[in-house]
Every structure is written in structure tokens, then in C-alpha cells.
Amino acid sequence: MAKNKPSQGARKTETLTLRLDPKVKLMIELIARVRRQSITGVVEAAIEEIAFSTDVPFVANELPGAQSVTTAVSEIWSTDESERFINLCFHLPSLITYEEQRIWETVKSSKCFFETRSTQSATYWDIDGMGRIDRQILRLWWVDLLDHVEANKDSRTVVPFEPAF
Template sequence: MATKTTKRKGETSTTVSVGIRIDPKIKFALDMMGRMQKRSLTAVIEWAISNAITQQDWAHEEPFSEVIDKVWSTDESTRFVMMAFFMPQALTYDELRIWETIKATGFFWKTYPDGTWQVAEDMIDVGWVRSGWSAILEHVERHKHSPTIVPIPDTDLAPF
């Protein structure tokens, strides 16, 4: 996914560029919709996708679009944690390995006096996950062939 860079150094655009292949008839229809709505092709595609998101059926009480609003963050690690809590069925195998590693590592969780923790949205310290995100990804990659999840030792996380 490419991110546009503006003329000012260090700033990024709020949009991303996506290359897609579509049927010529669909492209024609989108062009005609753009003419009818007085919108650009990009605006018509965004409008159509936004409508599809609001209509997405996914067998949960909360509408899909509201869950997307909960999950979305510009920070990759925060977005990942929210996706793991609110859309776990969307995680890939590799993402599941990352999530299982986070769940098995006490460092990321608020602990009870006896040292145990509970995997719950209000018990995770997203700031610690964010700070250790690179270390988490490296650890999971290093142990990807292990048949079991390998928790990250505290010594590998502090200080990052």
C-alpha cells in the first residue's frame, strides 16, 4: 500500500494509492455514475465502497462499520490489538501467532497481585505493545517454526 507524500517534508497524505483490476463493463458503469453524480472516478469508488461497508452483514449485533471505527487507528500495533479483540476471525495465521505471543507474555498485561493476568480489552497495556511492536514482530519471526507459542522474556522487552 503506497502512501502519498505531500510537498512539505515529512507529511503524508490522508489517502493511499491502490491498484485494482476490474471488468471493463464495471469501469464503464463507474464512469457513468461519476458523470451522473458529478464526481470523479475515485470519489465514486470511495462512495461505493463506503456503502458496501455499511451494508456488510457479518452476524454480529454491532454494525460492521461501527466495529471498523473501533478497530481503526493510524498506529499499526493499536489497530492490530483492536482487531484481535473485535474481529479475531479476520486474523491471518501469522497474525494469530503474533496475538498468541502477546497473550502469552505477561509484560503486556495488567497483572493481578498473584502475577496472573486476564486477556481482556481493559487489561492490556496498548502502550507497552506499541513500544515493543518491533521486538514482538522480530520475536515471532525468530520463533515461527516452533510448534508452540514462545512468550517473550521481559528482559527482551525492557528497555526497548
């Protein structure tokens, strides 16, 4: 998942730096001229076309299947990073990276992230044997959780997160 620098906060767009063969760059530039689009517009249109025709292994209601990348993104997307992350873990578990898996395992091993009697924002994110994740608590402690996982990245075992109230 793309990360913003701490001082940048949430942005409407992301910057992507690419290394391209000069011939491919020229092709993109020519397509942009012909279509009277920006280079960004050409790249976005090409990616959207590929995403529409590429299937990913998608889990819905605990049943594996396949969906186009476009459909999967519409199910996963949230402007909230913590919610987008959990959606990714639930719906595309086979595609999460090692670092994402480490965060996910930390969430699952940390009792503080699961609903209690006082939970105000329970979710459908149900972990077998643990209960449902509390969306509000996860959002509240998201940055601290990421810092905790980073601080314990060299540990051979997952270190549960315990918030410092």
C-alpha cells in the same frame, strides 16, 4: 491489515491496486462522470454503502453479536497500529488471519505486555488468567514484536516475546 513500507511511515491515504473487468472499469468511469466525482470517490462511496449494510460477527463486553462493518470500524479504528490490532482481535476474533492470530498468540504468551504495579497505561483489554494488556509497553515494542513473530514464523509453537532492554 495493510502495512506501510518502512520508509513510508504513516500516510493519510493508502494505495490499492485492483484488477477489474474492462466493462466494470467503464461503469466506474461513467458513474464518476455523471456524479462529477473522481474514480476514487465513486469506489469509496460504493464501499461505504456496502459496509453500512453488511454485518460482521462483533464481540462487545465478551458477548457475541453483530454490527454493521461501519459501526465495527468506528469501534476498532485507531491511528495507532498496535491499538487497532488489539481492538480487531478483541472485537472481531473470528475474522483475524493466520498471521494476525500468530501475533495475537505471541502477545498473549508474552508476560512483558501485561500490566504491572508500575503500569501507567492499563487498558480494558483483559485476557482471562493473564490480566490487562499494558498499552504503553505494547506500543513501545510493537515493531520489535512484529519482527520477532516474522523471525519465528516457521516455529511449530508460539515463541513468547522478550524485549531486549
